[in-house]
Amino acid sequence: MTHEALASSTTSDQSFTKYQTYKVKKEGRGNFYPLVFNDITGMEEGPGVRTDDIKLALKGHVKDGYKFNPSSPLSDGDHGYISSPTISDKVHVLVCIYSANASEMRSSVLQKMREIREAASDLRIPQLAILTHIDAVCGEIETNIKNVYRSKYLKRKMTDFSSRLGIPMNCILPVKNYSHEIQLNPDVDALILSALRLMIDFGDDYADTL
Known part of the structure; x- marks a missing residue:
């Protein structure tokens, strides 16, 4: 069992995460399986995370650790934006x-x-x-x-x-x-x-x- 991904038992109706990458560690030190999970802010009533930002994440334009801003979309030139995503940056x-x-x-x-599903399709x-x-x-x-x-x-x-x-x-x-x-x-x-x-x-x- 692991508790790398933070969770809250008192605010289960609210997002508690940002765009965060998690690796799966093998037994032994320093070894990881060749897959990662990108945890994203949950869908909520109201502003919440912008669908356009999630679409950017699908294409690999969002950096690990970026905190979504519901009042300001991510765009090229921002600190959390990847201009030239690699295959590893893209969502599979x-x-x-x-x-x-x-x-x-x-x-x-x-x-x-x-809408996000349609973009993924x-x-x-x-x-x-x-x-x-x-x-x-x-x-x-x-x-x-x-x-x-x-x-x-x-x-x-x-x-x-x-x-x-x-x-x-x-x-x-x-x-x-x-x-x-x-x-x-x-x-x-x-x-x-x-x-x-x-x-x-x-x-x-x-x-x-x-």
């Missing part, structure tokens, strides 16, 4: 994270997500979604995580999310969060690693087109 897979336990997505937020960037906190919405799953694909309630949640955002069902991956556990659980890991495998496969496909 767009992953939308959505909590199964969240209230219904507001229309303004949904519109932002659709124009760039031929593959997309998938991670549905989190699945155990919090279904007693069957809370009792036994292996019931994840037997839960009719969760299937309805995934179907609704798919129809609202346009992501195919087979590109929506349910996962259980490590929320209170202090030891790893192989059944929880299996879902997380399944989602990671699909991200890597999609990323490889995109890299082959560049």
